[in-house]
Amino acid sequence: MPDLSKKDVCKVGFAQAANDTPWRIAQTASMRDEAARVGCRFVCTDAHGSAAQQVLDVNSMIAQGVDLIFLSPVEGTALVPAVRAAKDGGVPVVLLDRKPDSSLATAGGDYLTFVGSDFVEQGRRLAEWLVRNAHGKTRIIEIEGAAGAAPAAGRKQGFDEALTAAGGFKILASQSGDCVRDKGRQVAETLLRAHPDASVVYAHHEEMALGAVTALDAAGRTPGRDVIVLSVGGGREILRAVADGRVNAVVECNPRSGPLAFETLHRYANGEQLGPWMKHVDAFFDTSSAAAGISRAY
The missing domain is CATH 3.40.50.2300 (Response regulator)
Structure with missing residues (x-):
């Protein structure tokens, strides 16, 4: 060296x-x-x-x-x-x-x-926020990141483990959206049709969360109010969506x-x-x- x-x-x-x-x-x-x-x-x-x-x-x-x-x-x-x-x-x-x-x-x-960041902790922090703020919204769609990638695996692990420990929550379906906005929208549309009773969307990446917000709008459901939206990111667009109440909580992934x-x-x-x-x-x-x-x- x-x-x-x-x-x-x-x-x-x-x-x-x-x-x-x-x-x-x-x-x-x-x-x-x-x-x-x-x-x-x-x-x-x-x-x-x-x-x-x-x-x-x-x-x-x-x-x-x-x-x-x-x-x-x-x-x-x-x-x-x-x-x-x-x-x-x-x-x-x-x-x-x-x-x-x-x-x-x-x-x-x-x-x-x-x-780098603690991806497991990112998922755990969002789950803990949900436990405190669910108010009866307990049925979850999870839009995962790139299959096999460490961030996706960690964010899923932390979120799922924390909710299992809390009890009373159910992940209805989980599917990869490849950290792409339009793919996130498509996955959200598909899963919302299959699970119209879903009341929470957890997206592993902010781009997919913003796609899911579009899908919720198209389905006639108000993101941030009818359906809780959670994600990881911290860019200006997602923070504006949080400030406007259309996304509920975001844990930063510090770039x-x-x-x-x-x-x-x-x-x-x-x-x-x-x-x-x-x-x-x-x-x-x-x-x-x-x-x-x-x-x-x-």
Whole structure:
């Protein structure tokens, strides 16, 4: 591993999965801004949603002689060969946002650490809000994120476990909406037709939640009032919907990785022992707090 403490200027790479959503754009901007603030040379790539391209991007960074790679994977498991290639090339990797199964690659072994949110906790926080505020609305449609992805699995696990512990709630149906607005709308339409008694929609991603709001409108049901809508995100559009009462609660998935990522770099350069997880702090918004958060949202 390179001795970063002896370098006047570090050269770091950021292999971004894609810059195709406000969340990803905010993450890239945060990384770029923090690199400039701390005086690092910054190499950034955009894989345009292709895991194969992201592997090539990482290999290019290794060839360019970067001192450390921040990697925000398209999909955790597919990037394991790139993580191992970096390790073999003596370039440490910090994973952002998602990570592979620990049976395939481990923090402290194959990569330094993971910087990101607690997806299980995100689902749990929304479930706990629902338990406190359901007022008899207990029949749930769940629109999941991308099948097999860590965020989807965690958000489902936390939500389902908390409701099971509380008792009295029933998930009528659960289906993937691939974190896409129109797919979320289509899934919501299908599930609402199959379960007209549904009184809660839980979408794992804000884009799907906004699609579900459209589906509820089309079905003649008032989102936020007739049907509780819960989601994960924190962008301006969803916060406006919360402030307007059309979405009831949103737990943030913080995209501003830069400060914590470069704090990790600093600690590593100083020889500090890193734990396996540098956890993001995620805000929580409901109708009492969303309006105040809009100006700071991505």
